[in-house]
Amino acid sequence: TPFKALESLSVDLSGFPACRFFRVEALIRPWRLARVVEQLNASGIRGMTVSDVKGAGVQGGRRERYGGTEFGGSSDRYLVDKTRMDIVIARGQVDSVVRIIAGAAHTGEIGDGKIFVHPVADIVRIRTGETGAMAERMEGGMEDMTGIRG
Amino acid sequence: MATALAASAALAALPLHPHLCRRSAPPRRTIRLSVIASAQAQPDVAPKVVDRFSAFDRVSVLAEALPYLQRFRGKTIVVKYGGAAMKDESLKARVVSDLVLLSCVGINPVLVHGGGPEINIWLNKLGIEAQFKNGLRVTDAATMDVVEMVLGGRVNKSLVSLIQQAGGAAVGLCGKDSDIIRARQMVEKDIGFVGEVTSVNPSLLQTLVADGYIPVVATVASDGNGQGLNVNADTAAGEIAASLRAEKLILMTDVPGVMRDKDDVSTKFASLSIRECKELEDEGIIAGGMIPKVACCIRSLSQGVGATHIIDGRAPHSLLLELTTTDGVGTMITG
Numbered sequence: 001t002p003f004k005a006l007e008s009l010s011v012d013l014s015g016f017p018a019c020r021f022f023r024v025e026a027l028i029r030p031w032r033l034a035r036v037v038e039q040l041n042a043s044g045i046r047g048m049t050v051s052d053v054k055g056a057g058v059q060g061g062r063r064e065r066y067g068g069t070e071f072g073g074s075s076d077r078y079l080v081d082k083t084r085m086d087i088v089i090a091r092g093q094v095d096s097v098v099r100i101i102a103g104a105a106h107t108g109e110i111g112d113g114k115i116f117v118h119p120v121a122d123i124v125r126i127r128t129g130e131t132g133a134m135a136e137r138m139e140g141g142m143e144d145m146t147g148i149r150g
Numbered sequence: 151m152a153t154a155l156a157a158s159a160a161l162a163a164l165p166l167h168p169h170l171c172r173r174s175a176p177p178r179r180t181i182r183l184s185v186i187a188s189a190q191a192q193p194d195v196a197p198k199v200v201d202r203f204s205a206f207d208r209v210s211v212l213a214e215a216l217p218y219l220q221r222f223r224g225k226t227i228v229v230k231y232g233g234a235a236m237k238d239e240s241l242k243a244r245v246v247s248d249l250v251l252l253s254c255v256g257i258n259p260v261l262v263h264g265g266g267p268e269i270n271i272w273l274n275k276l277g278i279e280a281q282f283k284n285g286l287r288v289t290d291a292a293t294m295d296v297v298e299m300v301l302g303g304r305v306n307k308s309l310v311s312l313i314q315q316a317g318g319a320a321v322g323l324c325g326k327d328s329d330i331i332r333a334r335q336m337v338e339k340d341i342g343f344v345g346e347v348t349s350v351n352p353s354l355l356q357t358l359v360a361d362g363y364i365p366v367v368a369t370v371a372s373d374g375n376g377q378g379l380n381v382n383a384d385t386a387a388g389e390i391a392a393s394l395r396a397e398k399l400i401l402m403t404d405v406p407g408v409m410r411d412k413d414d415v416s417t418k419f420a421s422l423s424i425r426e427c428k429e430l431e432d433e434g435i436i437a438g439g440m441i442p443k444v445a446c447c448i449r450s451l452s453q454g455v456g457a458t459h460i461i462d463g464r465a466p467h468s469l470l471l472e473l474t475t476t477d478g479v480g481t482m483i484t485g
Contacts, residue, residue, distance in 0.1 A: 001428050031395075031454035032485070065453055068350030068393030077349075107424055107452035107485060 006102045011094050011117050020150070021120035021136060023088045024097050027055060028105040028113040030083045036104040040087070043100055044142035049086040054079040057114065064111035071111075080111060088120050090136055090150020093143075218474040223256040225397035225456075226359060227473075230387035231309070232264045233404040235463030242312060245402070248469040249364060250318035257473075258359045261313075261320075261366045262390055264383030265305040272300050289342040289380045297380045298324070301368040309366050320364045325371040326378060328354040331386055333371035333379045345371050345379030347386060350393035359394075388446045392453035399450050400472065401443055402463030407481030408444070410435055421482040424448050447483045458483045 013022065028036060033050065040048065056079055057064070058072040065071070066080045089097055098115055106112055125135040133150060143149055203211070229249065235241045252259045266287075273280055273296055281288040289297060302324040313320035325331030330352070333345025358365045369386040371379045384401055391399040408430070410417035422430070427444050430436040436444055440460075447458035461468045461480030471479040 001425070001432065003425050003428070029452070029454070035485070065389075065392070065449065067395070067453065068347065068352070068389035068391075070348045073348075107448065108428065109449060109452035111452070 002106070002108070003103070006106060007099060009095060009099050009102060011098055013091060013094060013117070016119045019119040019121075020091055020133070021088055021123060022091060022094050023086055023118040023120050024094065024101070025116040025118060026085045026087075026101045026105070026113065027053070027082050027115075028085065028101070029107070029111065030081055032105045032107075033083045033085070036085065036101055039100050039104045040097070043096065044138070044140065044145035045087060045089070045097060045100075046138045046141050047087065051084050051086075053082050053084045055082045056080065057111070059110070062110055065109070066111065082113065088123060088136065089142075090133065092150045093148050096142070096146070096148050215474050219255050219257070222252075222397060222473060224258070226258045226260060226391075226394045227252065227398045227400065228260045228262060228387055228391035228394065228396045229469065230262050230264075230384055230399070230401045231463070232266075232383055232402060233463050235402050235404075236263070236265065236305075237267055238464075241464060242309075243316070244466060245463065245469065246309070246312045246316050246318075248467055250313060250316040251470065252473070253318055253362070253364050259364055260355060260359065260390065260394065260396070261309065261364060262369060262383060262387035263301075263305060263309060263366065264369055265301050268305050269297055269300050272296050272304075283339075283341050286339065286341050286344070287380075289344050291343070294343040294378055294380060298370050298378050302326075302370055306366055306368040313364055313366070318364050319362060320366050321358050322366045322368070323354070324368040325381065325386065329372050329374075330354060330367060331369065331371040331381060331389070332374060333381050335373060335377075335379055343377065343379050345373065345381045347371065347381055347389045350389050352390070352393040355390070355394060382442075384443060384446045385449075388450035388455075388458075391455045391458075392450045395454050397456040398473075399447065399455050399458040400469065401446070401458070401460050402468070403443065403460055404462070404464060405440075405460075406462045406465070406479070407460050408436060408440060408483075419481045420477055421484065424451060424483070424485055427483060444483065451483065451485045456484075 056072065063070040063072045064080055069077065071077045071080045085101070087097060094117060098117070101115060122131060123135040124131050136150065137143065231245060235245055249259045249261060270280060273293065276296065278292055278296065306322040306324065310320040310322035323330060328351060330350065331347055332349045334348050336344050336346050355365050367390065369381050369383045371381045373379050387401065388399055406415050407418045408422060409415065409419070427436060427448065431441065431444070443460055447460065451458055459472050459478065459480050459482050461472050465479055468479050
C-alpha cells in the first residue's frame with residue numbers, strides 16, 4: 001500500500017543547499033482541505049494560504065471522477081476543481097509537512113493531487129518588520145509543539 | 151443500544167403529522183405509516199418494544215433522537231436498496247417506512263435500486279435464458295428490454311407506490327430521465343449492454359429533493375444515442391451520491407457489514423477508514439462480493455461523500471439504527 005511510502009516520504013532539497021525556507025504547494029481535493037488543515041494544525045502549522053483552482057492531470061487514458069462524472073476524456077470535461085495550499089516553512093520541517101498533507105489528502109483514487117516544493121529566499125512579517133527566521137516562526141507553532149526545528 | 155432500538159421503534163411507531171411530510175402542498179390523504187409499521191413488522195420485534203414502553207417512555211426516547219435528527223437535517227442521504235430486503239414484503243414495508251420517516255424529519259433520502267432476482271423471474275417467464283460470462287450477466291438486446299421493463303416499470307413503481315402508501319411523496323425515475331445517469335457500454339468486457347457511468351446530472355434530483363419528494367431511481371442508464379444500458383446499482387448509487395455531494399451513501403446488503411470472520415457477527419467492524427479497508431483487502435479479509443462494495447464506497451468517498459455505510463438490509467429498522475446510534479448496525483467507511 002502507498003500509505004507506508006507516504007509516511008516515510010523524504011523530500012530532496014539538495015538542489016538548494018543554502019536555502020533556509022521552502023514553499024510547499026499542495027493541490028488537493030477541495031473536500032479534503034478541512035482534514036488537511038486540522039492535521040497540520042495539530043502539528044503546529046499555523047500559517048497557510050488556500051485558494052480555489054481548477055486543474056488537470058491526465059495520465060494515459062485514465063479518467064478522474066468528480067461529482068459522479070468522468071473527467072479528462074473530452075475537452076468539455078477536462079478541468080476539475082481543486083484546492084491549492086501554500087505553506088512556507090523552514091528547511092527542517094519540509095518532510096513532516098509534506099507527509100502530513102499527503103497522508104491526509106490520500107484516497108488512492110486518480111485525482112488525489114500533487115505537491116510541489118519551491119525554494120523561498122526570504123520572509124517578511126509586515127506588522128513587525130521582522131525578516132527571515134523571526135518572520136517564519138509562529139509562536140506555539142511546529143517548533144514549539146513538536147520540536148521539529150527549521 | 152437498547153435505548154437506540156427503542157428510539158428507532160418509537161420513531162417508527164409515531165403517527166406522522168401530515169404537514170411535516172412535504173414542505174410544499176401537504177397531501178390531504180390520511181397518513182397510514184403507523185398502521186403499516188405495526189401491522190407488517192415482525193411480531194417479535196416492533197410490537198413488543200411498543201408494548202413495553204409507556205407513552206411517556208416513547209416520547210422521551212423520541213426526544214433523545216433529537217441530536218441525530220439535527221445533525222442530518224437538510225442533508226442528502228443516498229440509499230441503495232437491494233438484496234433480500236427487496237424480496238421480502240414485510241422488510242420492504244419497513245425500509246419504506248424508515249425512508250418516509252427520514253423525509254418527514256427534514257432529511258433528504260434518495261433511493262436507488264437494482265432488482266436482479268425480479269429480472270431473473272421475468273426472463274424465466276419469457277423463456278429467455280440468462281447467460282453469464284466470467285460471473286457477469288450478459289445483457290443482450292432482448293435481456294436489456296426485460297431489464298428496462300422490470301426495473302423501470304415493475305420494481306421502481308412498486309417502491310413508489312409503497313412510499314406513497316406510507317405517506318411519503320415519491321417520484322420514480324430511471325437513469326434515462328433527464329439523463330440522470332449517462333453511461334458508456336463496457337465494450338471491452340463483451341457482455342452486451344452493460345454500462346459504466348460516465349456522468350451524472352443531478353439537477354432533476356436536486357429539484358425533487360428541494361420540494362420534499364423522495365426520488366426513486368432505477369439504474370437503467372442512457373448512452374446518449376437512445377440505447378439503454380444496464381449499470382450496477384451500487385456503482386450508480388455511489389455516483390449519484392457523489393453528484394449530490396451526499397452526507398451519506400448507504401448500501402443495503404444481505405450481510406451485517408464488513409467482518410473479520412465472515413461467519414461471526416461479533417467480529418464486525420463498526421467503522422473503517424480507506425486505509426484500513428485497503429489493508430484488510432491485502433490480508434484477504436475483505437474478499438469476494440465485498441470487494442466491489444468497498445471499492446464503490448471508496449470511489450464515492452474520494453468524490454466528497456461524507457461517509458459510506460454497508461448495512462444489513464434484513465435487520466429491522468437498520469437504516470434508522472445506523473443513522474441514529476453512535477455504534478450503528480453496519481460498517482461505516484470514512485475517508
